[in-house]
Amino acid sequence: MKKEFKVLVVGSGGREHAICKSLLQSQGVEKVYCAPGNVGMKADGIEVVDIPELDFDNLKHFVKKNSIAWTFVGPEDALVAGIVNSFKEENLKIFGPDAIAAQLEGSKDTALQFMQTYHVPTAKFASYSTVKDALLGLQQFDLPVVIKADGLAAGKGVTIAQNKKQAEMVIRELFTGDQSKVVLEEFLDGPEYSLFVVVNSKNYRILPVAQDHKRAYDLDKGPNTGGMGAYSPVPQLAKNDYQLMLRDVVEPSIKGLREAKLNYCGILYIGLILTSKGPKVIEYNVRLGDPETQVVLPRLKNDFAELISACVNNEELPKISISEKACLGVVVAAEGYPQNPIKGQKLPDFSTSEGIEVDYANVNGDLAALKGNGGRLLTVLSKGKTIEEAQRNVYGYLKEKAFENCFYRKDIGRRATKRAY
Structure with missing residues (x-):
């Protein structure tokens, strides 16, 4: 097949690096x-194109000037x-939901109201617009209680308060910022999973299931982050439980998108x-996850660009074909992340060895001498016949590297393998 079209990905992180790599492998790109x-x-x-992700005018100018077939939006802030x-005002093809549909991520309250309306099982919840109401509402919830900033918070706007004193402090802190609404939810106990559904008005397709690790430190200690690593598949997820997820969660969610007439x-x-x-x-969320994307896309046998083209052109989506191989990725973050990450540290040479890939995120400098630029710096990943093999590959590689002012979890994949490094 002739390589005949060009595409633009909006964003700058490890997720976007993984998306770009998958698109580059396409026969037609x-x-x-x-x-x-x-x-x-x-x-x-x-x-790489030096245009910020929220500079829509210059992005559109670039698309027109370079005859871009379609644009793939990575981050949530641009979508919201x-x-x-x-x-679309200028008839440019783009992959992502419009601003109203993006409120499913842009507002926790909007998402929960949607779930309630369309019978998608979720936690008991309530939303509050003042400190006084939220503190009173706290009495309606058992402890621990989940407290969420209503708006976007890059995966870090969630606190699981273990006692009343902590809950009250978090509520007051949220309202002293620019939050106009805070959501309280009952704490749900159990393993967490990530499902990604490609949706257009014709049909939908489900990508490989993944599990990520949100807490900063080993054994799920420390503050919530945007994600410190992920793996796919999730062997401990029983088939009948997965089928329940499809029946009770995915189907009513998609039905809700249709009935709400959201432009998705x-x-x-x-x-x-x-x-x-x-x-x-x-x-x-209204986009691919980070770091789940880095381990989900390598397992797709499909031509990823063909799948996205079909979605953008509102055609029937091809059936998804998934590799039997497992994939595991470990995020290397700047010391101090997520509160006060250090910047400017020299990074070791990440020339990839066989079976290892690196998806870069917050780095700058030049390729020969990369430096950290705060937050999550990169994801090191590997495929293997099993999660254990992929886990061994990644940690064996990381062990050989000397890091300065960086850290990473030593137990990504632990729930599947019972192993840490």
Whole structure:
């Protein structure tokens, strides 16, 4: 097949690096641009474009000037800010939900109201617009209680308060910021899973299931983060439990999108917990997850660009074909993440060895001398016949590297393998 079209990916992190790599492997894709991207992407032949992800006018100008077939939006902030609406006003093809549909991630309250309306199982919840009401509402919830900032918080706007004093302090802190609404939820106990659904108005397809590790430190200690590592498949998830997720969560979620007449051409990410009473949704996201994308896309046998093209052009989506191989990724983060990450540390040479890939995120400098730029710096990943093999490969590789002012969890995949490093 002739390489005949060019695509643009919006974003700059490890997720976008993984998306770009998958698109580059397509038979039909001639060139992949990423705006703003990061310098580490250049190692894989991705063309980095210096346009911020919220600069819609310059992004559209670039798309028209370079005859881009379609644009794939990675991060949630651009979607919530209405990049899809902006592009469609000028008849430019784009992969992602519009601003109204993106409120499923942009507002926790909107998402929970949607779940309630369309009978998607979730936690008991209530939303409050003042400190006084939230503190009073706290009496209606058992401890521990989950407290969420209503708006976008890059995966870090959730606190599980263990006692009343902590809960009151978190509520007061949230309202002293720019939050106009805070959501309280009952705490759900059980393993957490990530499901990604590619959706257009014709049909939907489910990508491989993954599990990520949100807490900063080993054994799920420390603060919530955007994610410290992930793996796929999830061998401990029983087939009948997975079927329940499809029947009780995915089907009513998609039905709800249709009935609400939401303009949805993109990814619906469903974060769920398998409780003793069945699967319950803890959040919707309106884009691929990070770091789950890094381990999900390598398991796709499909031509990823063909799948996205079909979605963007509102055609019937091809059936998903998944590799039997497992994939595991470990995030290397800057010391101090997520509260006060250190910047500017020299990174070791990550020239990939056989069976190892690196997806870059917050790095700068040049390819020969990369430096950390705060937060999650990169993801090291490997495929294997089993999760154990992929886990061994990644940690064996990381052990050989000397890090300065960085850290990573030593137990990614522990729930599947019972092993840590």
